[in-house]
Amino acid sequence: MTREGEPGPRFAHRADNKRVAYEESGAPDGSPVFLMHGTPGSRRGPKPRGIVLYRSGIRLIAYDRPGYGDSDRFEGRDVADAARDVEAIADQLGLDQFAVAGRSGGGPHALACAADERLRSRVTRVAVLVSLAPSDATGLDWFDGMNPDNQRGFGADRPDTDAVVEEIRERATRAAEDPRFLLRDLMAQMGPPDRRAINDAALRGIIFDTYQEALRAGPYGWIDDVLALRRNWKFDLGAIDTTVTPVRLWHGAEDTFAPASHGRWLAARIPGAEIEVQPDAAHFDAMQQLPRILRWLTGTEAPVSTDMLIGARPGQ
16 A cells, blocks of 8 residues: 555566565665564565665665565465565565665574575675564473463464464454554553653554554465464574674563573574664654664664654654
8 A cells, every 4th residue: 555645666577477565765785674564564664764875875675575565375385485585675676685684583584595596696784673583492491471462372282373363363454453452552562761762742643553554465475474383484594604794683681571581592593693772762762773783784873863763752
């Protein structure tokens, strides 16, 4: 869907001919960065302002994972399959090299690009913010520190697949009947750091908008995301060569949506990866960290403005 005055999405076709919807913002000839949205989410998710990206020399490419927004569904997709989405878009745009960032549920999909045999030579750097670890992570109590809503959404109390799918369908139906339901439900699960992070009506509006866009064609992207995150990711974290593709992870210490233990586990399994765990920060602080992370991804040295993020009030 396109807002009035917006150019609308472009489409790339994967080898299986499924369409992937994407859009670009910032400098057309700038350093390209793919941005992977959360779960649920869409290409409309929070991002720095276009004019600031332009001045920073960054070409930001956001896309809808299959089943979300305007992208065709690919039922049964794995996390590793995100590499084929990115490959299709990069080939269409003629990009030989690019960086990748992923937030929350987009984090594992960003790592998949760095591990992929066909893409790893093209991915220059990867940044992962507030990511989940694999559900079968050895030595990690996966649900420890996670809020009840996310535990239920990932099947802590009813682990069979049908129950997980039914939970998502029920929540998506409620969201269709009451568009503000997901945002209210989300805020009910937040602790003080997260409430502070989204203490801005415009930013909350963008979160609401990205949820609406994500579920416009139904709950399928959300279902497929959760199922992919719950099973084997189908790539090897050890295959990421950080001497060629540096990896940086960021996590808020007070995160209850994807606990910081998940980020620490990932960092320990990716040789040479850097991790920053910020005290008194949580899941949604990652949105405010994104401008700084983009600087690292592209080697940009320009200072970060406090109103760089879409939704932030100048001087906030």
